[in-house]
Amino acid sequence: MSASGQAGETPGADKPTGVRPGPRRKDARRNQQALLDAAATVFVASGVEAPVRDIAAEAGVGMGTIYRHFPTRADLIVAVYRHQVDACAEAGPALLASSRTPYAALEQWIDQFVDFLVTKHGLAGVLQSDNSGFEALHAYFLDRLVPVCGELLDAAVESGEVRRDLADLGGLQLMRGVGNLCVGASNDPSYDARRLVAVLIAGLRRPAG
């Protein structure tokens, strides 16, 4: 099941973040880093849907190299944004501890997530499962973030701030909804994803005071 398939190879169970067993050879390691840098640059300039060739060119490597290090573009995207995703995941419990109420924590966490998505051109558009070849990206983002989101949601239900009939909505659906609302947000200044997400989150709330 291709649990990981990220930069290096992590055969066993997944190790959360952190150390990756880089390639054995020095030039390979250097190219891998060049690829990551180039991808980050190109993603900022042209969005995450930029042609693979552009990234290879920016890094000064051939097509074979890019695909050996990152079997699919999704793996590259995951590698580039991995630490930001991890930061977002780790922010969840922290917010839950520091905020006044679970709902406030959920609000802030979603805000942070939306910021992340909106900042990266086209990232949200690629999070949809109907796209082809992005299972890895999907898998990583979701595996990492869904449990956090689910916990926040559950806590907010438990505290009575969120409608009980939404208890079974689940972190996955909420995240997909939020992600979907962010699609196209970076391209069109007349579309305010943050505002719509805020409306969605407001809709979770229990009606009467």
Next chain:
Amino acid sequence: MSASGQAGETPGADKPTGVRPGPRRKDARRNQQALLDAAATVFVASGVEAPVRDIAAEAGVGMGTIYRHFPTRADLIVAVYRHQVDACAEAGPALLASSRTPYAALEQWIDQFVDFLVTKHGLAGVLQSDNSGFEALHAYFLDRLVPVCGELLDAAVESGEVRRDLADLGGLQLMRGVGNLCVGASNDPSYDARRLVAVLIAGLRRPAG
């Protein structure tokens, strides 16, 4: 209304929507209809993102023919779903007149719109502006539906059911939000777009009674 691009060819500026200016020659008219039927069939079978060649093959025509009748795939999609879009547009004022409150009308109208989107595989995914070459589709759907949605929203604000601070949200943003929430809904049974849309619409409501 109508800014553009529909079935036939538009030599100069725009042409009024609604009536098809069928081609002058009989075989042309026949092929155009065959294309529409084929497209409808293929869209149901493979989604609206099906390759143009598949549609041409299903219709038994060549590539040139399909592009002469429908300069871009978006025009074909618009032509196929035009009457459903029109029906949706016309349902707006009717619901406003027949429902107990403007908010109820808005709810029902959105429901109908979501049904439409979810039923067509991948249609929602194509409504995003970040995709290429779908301006025509975007233009038609939006030109037709946005004013209706805006009216319903305005009425619901006016009646005090919807938060006043959302008065300037506009039909466009609300529709884009709803459309975005429907992305990928047909492919993944675990994602309930209708439910999330309901949450979004609930979020429009004024909080305390």
Next chain:
DNA sequence: TGCAAAGCGGAACGACGTTCCGTATCGTCG
């Protein structure tokens, strides 16, 4: 220093949207 193994570049492939143009068909006018 030699020699696998590991890694590299980029040509090549297939799918796609779209364009182009030689040919076939239509409908009209003589």
Next chain:
DNA sequence: CGACGATACGGAACGTCGTTCCGCTTTGCA
């Protein structure tokens, strides 16, 4: 009724994309 120009047709061809493949180069170890 039989041409003849306009109209429409088919499908090959082009450019772009993601991805694969393979002959060559580099590396690191003995």
